[in-house]
Amino acid sequence: MNYSFEYIDIILLAMIAGFIFLRLRGILGKKTGFEGKPPPQFQEILKNVQIDKKFKKGSDFDDFAKKEFLTGAKIAYETIITDFSDNDNKLTTSKPLLSKKIFDQFNQALKERDQRGHFAEITFIGINSANIKDHKKIDSILKVTVDFVGEVITCIRDKNKKIVSGHPEKIKKIYDTWVFSRDTRSNNPNWQLIDTLT
Numbered sequence: 001m002n003y004s005f006e007y008i009d010i011i012l013l014a015m016i017a018g019f020i021f022l023r024l025r026g027i028l029g030k031k032t033g034f035e036g037k038p039p040p041q042f043q044e045i046l047k048n049v050q051i052d053k054k055f056k057k058g059s060d061f062d063d064f065a066k067k068e069f070l071t072g073a074k075i076a077y078e079t080i081i082t083d084f085s086d087n088d089n090k091l092t093t094s095k096p097l098l099s100k101k102i103f104d105q106f107n108q109a110l111k112e113r114d115q116r117g118h119f120a121e122i123t124f125i126g127i128n129s130a131n132i133k134d135h136k137k138i139d140s141i142l143k144v145t146v147d148f149v150g151e152v153i154t155c156i157r158d159k160n161k162k163i164v165s166g167h168p169e170k171i172k173k174i175y176d177t178w179v180f181s182r183d184t185r186s187n188n189p190n191w192q193l194i195d196t197l198t
Helices: 002-028 040-048 063-085 100-115
Strands: 119-138 141-157 163-183 192-197
Touching: 063 100, 063 119, 063 141, 063 163, 100 119, 100 192, 119 163
Parallel strands: none
Antiparallel strands: 119 141, 141 163, 163 192
């Protein structure tokens, strides 16, 4: 009889261990948070910004290259603004599109907003225009400056939901000048926002 009980104990322990293993695999196998891989909507950006072949030595940033670049830049602009308006106090989806300098600056602004007890309600309406102001290539570094005119509904509230600035229903025009850059020697085809000009 004792042997029978030992066998039952072993079987029960094995079943419990198997159950725990399956649970751990189910939990640990899931992706959570930002893992450095752009979400599906960035696939269009990655395709549109691969313009090395149009920047060969001696070649110009021609109309076709500009059009391709601006397609990706508009998507990036909307994504970054929308991500900045999220109220989790950290940037997630836009991280691959930001240089470390800009990423740190934006995150600091989010922390300061959180410390004041404020949260943002921002609805991105659309882009009225996006025009290349300047473009240059220094060695292997490409830099393109873009003037954006966009429309948003923006409202900042305090912890008591009282409006601090903006209006929850009024559309506001915003004017931004952003500088994008990438290193042609890098295998990463993605452009990054490296500066915001006033």
